[in-house]
Amino acid sequence: MIENDFLCFNDNGLYCSAGGFYLDPAKPVKQAVISHAHGDHACPGNEAVYCTLPTAAIMKLRLKKNAGREFRTFNFHEPFFLNQVKITFIPAGHILGSAQVLMEYRGVRYVYTGDFKLQEDATCETAEIVKADVLITETTFADPEVKHPDVPAEITKLNTSRHNVLLGAYSLGKSQRLISLINQYCPGRTVLLHHSILPITKIYEDFSYPPGKYEPYNRKLMKSLEQGLVYIVPPLTFECYYRAKGVLRVFASGWKRLQVQNDLELYISDHADWQDILNYIEKAQPSEIWTLHGNGEFLKEHLKNTLPVKILT
Structure with missing residues (x-):
């Protein structure tokens, strides 16, 4: 009962x-x-x-x-x-x-x-x-x-240009999933990770769920325009870079409110x-x-x- x-x-x-x-x-x-x-x-x-x-x-x-x-x-x-x-x-x-x-x-x-x-x-x-x-x-x-869109169709939006991308995402879970998706569906892109996301990603690797290829953030690289770079950053860092020039501002989320005033909508929810x-x-x-x-x-x-x-x- x-x-x-x-x-x-x-x-x-x-x-x-x-x-x-x-x-x-x-x-x-x-x-x-x-x-x-x-x-x-x-x-x-x-x-x-x-x-x-x-x-x-x-x-x-x-x-x-x-x-x-x-x-x-x-x-x-x-x-x-x-x-x-x-x-x-x-x-x-x-x-x-x-x-x-x-x-x-x-x-x-x-x-x-x-x-x-x-x-x-x-x-x-x-x-x-x-x-x-x-x-x-x-x-x-x-x-x-609410119907979450097809994930491959969403992530391949990043293939529409060679612009570098400032990609906002939660450090735990979302970032690792994005690394994997970009490696799979956007092979021409290079993933750079914010320093705060690196230790969590290492735990994913330790538990046999490696997300794929990525590099620690390189400021010199990111200043090179049209290189197909995707710099994944946590939400607070993303907000701090609201005046960033020469990059597409994108935030990966299922929430519509987090897509406002970005250069590209990316509806990927966990x-x-x-x-x-x-x-x-x-x-x-x-x-x-x-x-x-x-x-x-x-x-x-x-x-x-x-x-x-x-x-x-």
Whole structure:
């Protein structure tokens, strides 16, 4: 029997009282099950962190001594228990090491997707769809009007000129995926990486997900016009270069607001769009859906005659 209060929000985040742990807590807690290493899911200062090996490595790189007092790491499909809740990490396909969290309790399967995508990505583990009694899904792009475009068609936009490109992207996940895509679909381009992205990319290589060829940023090279260079920089650096001349300003994202006033639109997202969320639901065959991380109203309306949808936040 599904327990409606199996997961609930409090001041620290999403809490599972049966297991005594939080899922991606917003504040430091005693026991944190972390789906992936992005900052909005992996806060610093937790006492015990349960996650995959790549997530632990990235958290330790980014958060240093504040990453967590104790890390307990698990492979995908390797179950463990917190109190009476059986937990298994399932690949989410969002970034390297990203996991869905399968929680089994009193015969009920609760699946927390965290952030996930179903698109192909050579730089991380492929997402898997698992059967669930309750699917707790992200709804970042859960809007019928949102359809992520074909990724090869998007990235080959960079082949339309020889202009050097200042390419804004999140340092973790997006940048590595872009390196791989540019290597595959824009072979005439040379990728230069901002210094802050290099250590994270090294972790990708250490875990056998090398993104492909790239070089550290070279200021002298970047001053040479029409060389087909793509300089990948984090968002803050991208904003600082708003007056950059002689380059195309491009930001890779699924959000329309981040495409405004750029020289080229590049819609590449690491989240599931509307149709992928529906595809996941169809294959997971849940009895209930709980939503978070976005707007669940569209999903609730769409499924009102089919499945109960509860919006957690």
